[in-house]
Amino acid sequence: MLPANRRPITISTSDGLKLIGEVATPIGERKATILCFHPLPTHGGMMDSHILKKAAYRLPAMAGLEIIRFNTRGTTSEAGTSEGEFGGGDSERFDVEAAIEYAVTVAGATNLWVLGWSFGTDLALRHARDSRVKGLILLSPPLRTTQQSDLDFWAADGRPIIALIPEHDDYLKPAEAALAFASVPHITLINVDDAKHLWVGEPSVYRVLSEITKLLSPQSLPLPTEVN
DSSP, rough: OOEEEEEEEEEEOOTEEEEEEEEEEOSSOHHHHEEEEOOGGGGTTTOOOOHHHHHHHHHHHHHHHHEEEEEEETOOTTTEESSOOOTTTTTHHHHHHHHHHHHHHSOSSSSSEEEEEHHHHHHHHHHHHOOOOOEEEEEEESSSSHHHHHHHHHHOOOHHHHHHHHEOOOSSSHHHHHHHHOOOOOOEEEEEEEEETTEEEEHHHHHHHHHHHHHGGGGOOOOOOOOO
């Protein structure tokens, strides 16, 4: 864990729930804020899922990026359990909207990006349409609950979307992803050799964090591999 200003947060949804989370803010200049949506909670996904946790541990210091993580409704991590029950990605719309509102009005984000991983990519594509979001970063999108109408929205909207597609993904491999996202002409699909859906292993973690940094803080590359 590298230095950052870290604080626990509570996000209040419009349907009356309290969601727990954490903000990790750079000690120096904040180049962008990344709001993270975690993988499927019924399969162990939470705000501490390893890519999101490592992003929060490293990127504030390494790249000047603020990381906001939280547990969607009914999800548990070491920080605690968010109120409510898992809604299959439907009632989580209120969580997404509340988290964006928090990022802008409380955290003061002016360059806000959404990072979704697996289940979190469906939340991003379906519900993160707020005009204050600058763009989407998708890790291992399964397109499990995303509809063609959602893709049509983003195709017409034109905001940047970056999707990292693992070579050995369990749900959507690179060739399949190219077809699935064909209706979104401006999306950037980044195929990652040897990677899997869960991005296990330090080479995969380093690649993901480097691609995020390349997009939002390119002057910070290459990311260090050791801490002095």
